[in-house]
Amino acid sequence: MAAARGNPRILAFVCSWHPMAAADNAGADGRSYGTATAIVPVDCAGVVSAAAILRAFSSDVDGVLIAACGSGDCHYSNGNESCERVVQETRDLMGLAGLAPQRLRLDLSSDVDGGRFVALLDEFAVELAGLNGRAGRERPAPSRSAGKKPAKASKAKATARKKPAKAKRAATKKTATGKRTSRKKSVAAGKKPAKASKAKAAARKKPAARAKRKR
Amino acid sequence: MLDAGRHPLIELLAYSQVERVSRENGGFHVEITRKARYVDENICNACGDCVAKCPTKVPNAFNMNLDERRAVYLYFDQGIPSVMTIDPDYCRYLKDGKCGVCAKVCEKGAVDFEQKSRGATLDVGAIVLATGLTVFDPTPLTQYGYGKIKNVITGLEYERLINATGPTGGHLNRRSDDQLAHRVAYVQCTGSRDLNYCDYCSSVCCMCSIKDAMLGREHDPESVSYIFHTDLRNVGKWFQRYQTRGEEEYGINFVRGRVAEIAEGPDDNPVLWYEDTRTRKVEKLMVDMVVLATAALPSPDAAALGDMLGVEVDRYGFVVTDDAAPADTSAEGIFACGFCKGPCDIPESVAQASAAASRASELVLSGAPVGKR
Amino acid sequence: MFEKAIRETKAYYCLECGICTGSCPVSRLNPQYSPRIMVERALLDDDETMLSEREVWDCLTCGTCSARCPSTVDFNEFTRAMRIGARESGFEGVDTHAGILRALMELEARRRGRRDISWVADDLRVSSRGKVLFFTGCLPYYGVVFSELGVDTVGMANSTIRLMNACGVRPVVSRDERCCGHDLYWTGDRDSFKKLARKNLKMIEESGARTVVFACPECYAMFSQIYPKFVGKIGFDMMHISEFLVSHVESGRLSFGEKESRVTYQDPCRLGRFLGVYEEPRALLGSVPGLELAEMPRVRSEALCCGSSAWVGCTRINKSIQLERLSEAADTGATTLVTSCPKCNIHLSCAAKDKDTDGGIEISFLTDVLSDALAGGTES
Numbered sequence: 001m002a003a004a005r006g007n008p009r010i011l012a013f014v015c016s017w018h019p020m021a022a023a024d025n026a027g028a029d030g031r032s033y034g035t036a037t038a039i040v041p042v043d044c045a046g047v048v049s050a051a052a053i054l055r056a057f058s059s060d061v062d063g064v065l066i067a068a069c070g071s072g073d074c075h076y077s078n079g080n081e082s083c084e085r086v087v088q089e090t091r092d093l094m095g096l097a098g099l100a101p102q103r104l105r106l107d108l109s110s111d112v113d114g115g116r117f118v119a120l121l122d123e124f125a126v127e128l129a130g131l132n133g134r135a136g137r138e139r140p141a142p143s144r145s146a147g148k149k150p151a152k153a154s155k156a157k158a159t160a161r162k163k164p165a166k167a168k169r170a171a172t173k174k175t176a177t178g179k180r181t182s183r184k185k186s187v188a189a190g191k192k193p194a195k196a197s198k199a200k201a202a203a204r205k206k207p208a209a210r211a212k213r214k215r
Numbered sequence: 216m217l218d219a220g221r222h223p224l225i226e227l228l229a230y231s232q233v234e235r236v237s238r239e240n241g242g243f244h245v246e247i248t249r250k251a252r253y254v255d256e257n258i259c260n261a262c263g264d265c266v267a268k269c270p271t272k273v274p275n276a277f278n279m280n281l282d283e284r285r286a287v288y289l290y291f292d293q294g295i296p297s298v299m300t301i302d303p304d305y306c307r308y309l310k311d312g313k314c315g316v317c318a319k320v321c322e323k324g325a326v327d328f329e330q331k332s333r334g335a336t337l338d339v340g341a342i343v344l345a346t347g348l349t350v351f352d353p354t355p356l357t358q359y360g361y362g363k364i365k366n367v368i369t370g371l372e373y374e375r376l377i378n379a380t381g382p383t384g385g386h387l388n389r390r391s392d393d394q395l396a397h398r399v400a401y402v403q404c405t406g407s408r409d410l411n412y413c414d415y416c417s418s419v420c421c422m423c424s425i426k427d428a429m430l431g432r433e434h435d436p437e438s439v440s441y442i443f444h445t446d447l448r449n450v451g452k453w454f455q456r457y458q459t460r461g462e463e464e465y466g467i468n469f470v471r472g473r474v475a476e477i478a479e480g481p482d483d484n485p486v487l488w489y490e491d492t493r494t495r496k497v498e499k500l501m502v503d504m505v506v507l508a509t510a511a512l513p514s515p516d517a518a519a520l521g522d523m524l525g526v527e528v529d530r531y532g533f534v535v536t537d538d539a540a541p542a543d544t545s546a547e548g549i550f551a552c553g554f555c556k557g558p559c560d561i562p563e564s565v566a567q568a569s570a571a572a573s574r575a576s577e578l579v580l581s582g583a584p585v586g587k588r
Numbered sequence: 589m590f591e592k593a594i595r596e597t598k599a600y601y602c603l604e605c606g607i608c609t610g611s612c613p614v615s616r617l618n619p620q621y622s623p624r625i626m627v628e629r630a631l632l633d634d635d636e637t638m639l640s641e642r643e644v645w646d647c648l649t650c651g652t653c654s655a656r657c658p659s660t661v662d663f664n665e666f667t668r669a670m671r672i673g674a675r676e677s678g679f680e681g682v683d684t685h686a687g688i689l690r691a692l693m694e695l696e697a698r699r700r701g702r703r704d705i706s707w708v709a710d711d712l713r714v715s716s717r718g719k720v721l722f723f724t725g726c727l728p729y730y731g732v733v734f735s736e737l738g739v740d741t742v743g744m745a746n747s748t749i750r751l752m753n754a755c756g757v758r759p760v761v762s763r764d765e766r767c768c769g770h771d772l773y774w775t776g777d778r779d780s781f782k783k784l785a786r787k788n789l790k791m792i793e794e795s796g797a798r799t800v801v802f803a804c805p806e807c808y809a810m811f812s813q814i815y816p817k818f819v820g821k822i823g824f825d826m827m828h829i830s831e832f833l834v835s836h837v838e839s840g841r842l843s844f845g846e847k848e849s850r851v852t853y854q855d856p857c858r859l860g861r862f863l864g865v866y867e868e869p870r871a872l873l874g875s876v877p878g879l880e881l882a883e884m885p886r887v888r889s890e891a892l893c894c895g896s897s898a899w900v901g902c903t904r905i906n907k908s909i910q911l912e913r914l915s916e917a918a919d920t921g922a923t924t925l926v927t928s929c930p931k932c933n934i935h936l937s938c939a940a941k942d943k944d945t946d947g948g949i950e951i952s953f954l955t956d957v958l959s960d961a962l963a964g965g966t967e968s
Contacts, residue, residue: 051687058694093692094731098701098763358611358890359657408603409658445605473603475610475656479666479885488616490606497615511828 005063008062008128010037010121015045017075018110019067019117027113033121045069045078050090052130053104055092063103064126070110080108100131120161220295228335229296236524243548244335251330253301254287255310258325261289261297264523265317265326273305277384279372281390282382284519287317292380301326326373340550341575342524344534346517350556351406351510353414358476359507361403365391366485367477367505369405370423373400377430387431387438389504391483396504397437401428402474403444406510411511413531418558420508421447422454425461429505432465440467441500443474443489451560477505511558524549533557542571550574590630593669599627599657601853608653609665613893614646617905621646623653623663625778630666645681647900648909649774651861664774664939671776678833681775681900685733689899690775692729693767697780698785702763702874707731709746713753714761722749722759723788723811725804726767727930739937740956747959748803748829754962755836764791766806771898773814785810785819792824799825801832803927803955805929811901814863823842829955830868831926837875844961848878851957852922852949854913854936855891856929869954876961882920884913890918895939912941918949928954947949 014020020041026033042048045068053064066087068080070209083108105124109116219225230246235246235480248322269285277284277291286305307314308328318326350371353361363366366389368376375381376388389396406412421444428440447469449458461467472492480486485505490497513532521528527535527545534551537543542550552567553559559567594600609615610931615622621643629638638644645767646665654663674680683690707728708714714722731742752759769784788811792800805828812826824847835875836842851873859865866888886892895909896902916938917925927933930953937951 049686050690051683051691054688054695058691058698060698072702089732093688094705096704096728096732097692097695097699098703099695142657191789256806357888404605404658410660411658446602471606472610473605473607473658475607476890488610490615490622491610492624493603494604495622495625496619497610497612 002016005186007034007036008132009060009126010063010065010124011056011061012037012039012065012067012121013045013048014039014043015068015069015079016041016043016215018069018073018112019045019107021112022067022109022114022117024114025112026117030133031113031114031118033118034125037125038119044074044079045083046074046081047077048083048086050086050093053090057099057103062132063105063124065124066104066106067117068106068108068119070108073110084108102127103131146190216293216295221445222539230300233520234334239338240337242340243342245339245342247335247337249333249335251332252298253306253326253328253330254305255325255330256296256298258323258515259298260323264291264320264322265299268316268320270316271305271307272313272435273302278375278382281372281375285313289359301328301528302358302417303323310463322371332518336488340579341550343568343571344524344526344544344549344551344555344574345553345571346514346520346555348511348558349514351512352398353405353507353509355412356405359474359505360477360479360485361507364477364479364483364485365389365503366396368582369507370401370420370427370576372412373427373506377434387434387504389483396502398439398502399428399431399504399506400441400443400474400485400488400500400502401506401508402477403442403508404473404510405507408445408508410470413512414485415531415558416448417511418448418450418506419511422451422560424506424508425467427450428467429461429465432467439464441470441502442467443470443472443487445473447473450455450485451562457542463511467558472579490495511554513555517555526551526583532545540574542567542574548578590635590673594630597662597666597669598659598726599630599661599666602627602631602661603659605658607656607658607798608661609843611652613650613652613895614648614905617908618646623647623666625669627663627666630670635670635673638670639677640679642681643899644670644674644679646905647893648857648893648906649895650857650885651705652890652893655861655889659761667730667906668774668776672778673776681917682902684896684899688728688733689729691769692726693769693772694777694780694852696766697772697783699767703728703765705761705763707742707745708749708761712746712749713758714749715758716759716760716762718760718794719796719798720752720757720759721792721795721800722752722761723768723800723802723804723807723834724761724765724808725802725930727803730930734934734937735936737934737941738928739934741934742788743956744803744930744933744953747953747955750959751829751833751842751955751962752801754944755833755842760797762791762792762795766791768804768810769899770806770810771772773810774898775900782818784824784953785815789815789819789822801827801829803829803930805856805863805865806931809858809862814933828863828865828868828928830859830872831865833958834868834871837872844876845957846878847876847957847961849925850880850882850920851924851952852882852884852920853887853931854884854894854917854919854925854927854929855888856927856932857891857893857897859928860891861889869926871952873926873960876958879957879961882922884916884920894929894935895925895952896935897931901934906935907939907942910936911943914940914943914949921950924950924952924957926952926954926957 014023023039045066048066056064066083068083073081087104087106091104092102094101107120220227230250230252231246232248234248265287266285269287271279271286273286274280275282275284287299287301289299301349303309353359353369356484360369364399364460374474376383377385387396403420403424407417424442431438431440447458449455470491474487474489476488478486480501484501484503487500517532518528525546526549529535534544534556536556542552544551550571552571553564604624606624610625629913649664651664672731709829727741727745766784766787769781773781808828816822833842853869855866870881873879892913893908933953935949940948940951
């Protein structure tokens with residue numbers, strides 16, 4: 001159970017050129033990363049479609065990482081650039097659907113250092129744990145059982161969840177009097193992260209400790 | 216028809232409307248309105264002098280409004296009784312008190328503007344219904360473009376065009392340019408065997424279209440016809456032979472497949488889209504003229520007549536008759552024959568008429584009080 | 589396997605007359621595809637082999653065949669039944685736009701997030717609760733996906749709100765709205781469709797709306813014709829924006845300024861053949877002074893489909909249908925082809941872009957045209 005603490009599910013599309021070399025090196029070095037991370041090697045980051053990313057989110061993935069070659073280093077000359085466009089488009093769509101765009105991360109790097117690769121995953125996991133903790137509303141809802149999560153994290157989550165609920169009620173009240181539009185409401189909702197930042201900070205600490213232990 | 220008109224024991228009450236029917240003394244008391252013709256039936260000999268001088272033109276309903284008649288007219292040439300009628304909706308004298316030229320030219324003095332519609336009564340022992348049919352208006356089938364594409368016409372319009380007394384004197388001229396139509400397509404089941412309109416088979420259209428196509432070839436040796444059908448229902452003695460003869464001797468092409476859509480091609484030529492279900496291919500065919508074999512319906516006021524007489528009619532307005540006694544309606548003493556009880560062709564109508572007449576005379580001669588005028 | 593479908597679509601009434609196949613815009617271009625033969629094969633128990641064939645996915649569900657069928661066989665539902673069967677057997681159609689739209693719909697069915705509605709223009713008035721709700725459908729998403737085509741679907745949503753504001757109505761635009769499920773329904777994904785339907789009905793109930801206005805005929809058709817079949821009675825009124833606006837034009841609350849233009853109008857399958865709304869969009873165009881409506885030969889119930897639907901399958905055949913329609917539109921001499929369905933707009937714009945010829949016809953959305961006329965009206 002302890003290993004699962006702050007262990008968000010990450011789907012990583014890894015280009016089989018530079019980034020995959022980095023992942024291989026991480027393995028050769030005996031480095032480890034979150035157990036809920038799945039690596040999907042792709043010929044080039046340019047083949048990753050918006051649909052594939054969105055489908056991942058439909059299947060209860062917490063975050064999608066695309067590891068592409070650094071600028072100017074694409075084996076197919078511009079796959080990484082087209083991937084940037086896809087990522088931008090997908091983030092726009094995620095935003096409209098109420099899914100935090102930070103859940104999709106693109107890393108453009110030709111660095112084949114395994115340590116960097118693992119650090120990248122760890123850092124992303126921390127960010128996702130934070131997002132999961134604070135934004136109860138947009139978390140993947142159905143199949144994920146609460147029992148999977150350690151008690152502490154779920155408590156933090158529960159408190160974080162309460163706040164948006166309150167904010168929502170307040171917002172509905174305001175609109176009921178006709179003084180506020182729902183757009184203004186969304187601005188009000190945007191303030192919440194500050195309140196939840198405590199929980200996020202707490203969540204950030206733990207995976208870091210875990211990373212140390214593994215090393 | 217002429218036989219009936221001349222029969223000494225048959226009195227025709229043409230241009231009349233049955234207003235009310237009640238049962239009295241075991242028979243029927245019938246109230247009738249005899250509409251004013253403004254022409255004395257006993258004097259007029261239908262010479263046509265009045266028609267030649269009448270200045271008022273009216274759409275000719277008998278010719279499917281393809282040409283015009285005058286305000287004084289003979290509904291159609293073989294009509295019985297053969298007397299003129301003045302149309303009060305159009306006649307200048309009856310509307311505005313001006314003109315009256317027909318009265319001036321009539322040598323017999325048959326025109327009578329003072330004539331009024333009058334009531335009449337009949338006491339009869341039995342009634343025979345023979346209210347016939349009307350045809351389906353294909354306008355709702357917008358995919359066939361009737362009313363929009365000029366050279367798409369109905370079967371009845373074709374009948375008038377090919378008829379020597381019709382608007383073109385028997386020439387199959389196109390509505391768009393008055394040129395002879397050589398390539399003619401017949402669209403069967405227009406409104407028939409269609410759950411959206413008439414879910415029954417109109418039964419006469421297959422033979423009718425074959426006949427029309429044969430007539431076309433007789434009038435024009437270059438004529439080529441296409442009959443698009445769901446399946447040909449030529450059920451009668453020698454009917455199959457007739458169809459074969461049409462194919463072999465009259466240039467008729469039978470295509471199995473209902474026409475899906477008619478578009479307007481260049482030069483006002485209709486273009487038919489269809490699946491030839493034998494080759495399983497979607498094809499299009501451009502022709503000079505399309506004839507829609509429209510469904511046959513009971514006459515529009517058949518249902519009202521049924522109500523008045525207490526006779527059961529079905530949801531289309533066809534008179535319901537007893538399966539075991541096919542001339543008998545649901546009301547005793549009332550019989551039916553012909554198309555008013557369901558689609559049938561002329562020989563069958565004649566046979567049914569004889570049956571209904573003998574059922575009626577059986578009843579009347581059996582001792583029930585015979586009607587007296 | 590198809591027994592239920594045959595029973596429900598009344599396929600056993602088939603006369604094999606060929607009207608469906610002769611009417612089908614796909615069959616005219618693709619001899620392999622025939623609605624009649626599909627029904628025939630189903631009746632002959634050949635359905636197992638059919639499920640794996642690509643023809644299952646070729647139907648545009650435009651409804652022309654069913655509208656003309658003398659036996660009133662519902663071929664659209666027949667197609668849907670085949671697609672459900674195909675999916676269950678592991679066969680899928682080819683998603684258009686690399687599956688992005690389908691993925692979005694599935695995402696909305698499965699996740700809980702609330703939509704961002706910051707796309708609503710600043711000068712417009714919307715609310716979160718009220719009597720009238722504007723169901724935006726997928727318009728905000730299409731704005732991202734189809735920006736390259738130059739189709740501004742967010743603009744369509746905004747012009748719809750602008751017109752409603754002009755009528756004195758401040759519509760609800762809900763953050764809890766979901767895709768209506770149209771495309772998932774017609775591609776045989778029953779589960780996701782039902783999830784979306786339930787979420788939407790709950791959203792409307794919570795908004796307090798008594799009337800729901802749609803800019804997209806597909807959403808309108810789903811709500812009014814399909815939802816009641818699967819999720820029970822609908823407790824609110826529904827109308828297309830054209831129906832909504834016509835009543836305000838008739839009552840004199842809404843009027844337009846002069847706009848000199850010759851336009852033609854594309855009847856969307858859903859709004860036309862499905863819902864029978866033919867006159868309202870025409871009445872609206874007719875109420876704009878100076879706007880002349882030139883009709884194409886195939887209109888109303890005979891209108892040609894925009895060539896693609898439910899984001900499945902887009903081949904040479906679909907493109908040919910679209911180009912055929914565009915040339916029909918251009919032949920009317922109109923400079924603008926007006927549609928009242930965002931998808932017609934997208935599909936025809938795509939084809940027009942591919943065609944890339946000079947003097948091509950401009951494609952506009954109904955509410956954009958009307959909203960522009962509104963602006964002209966206030967200036968003068």
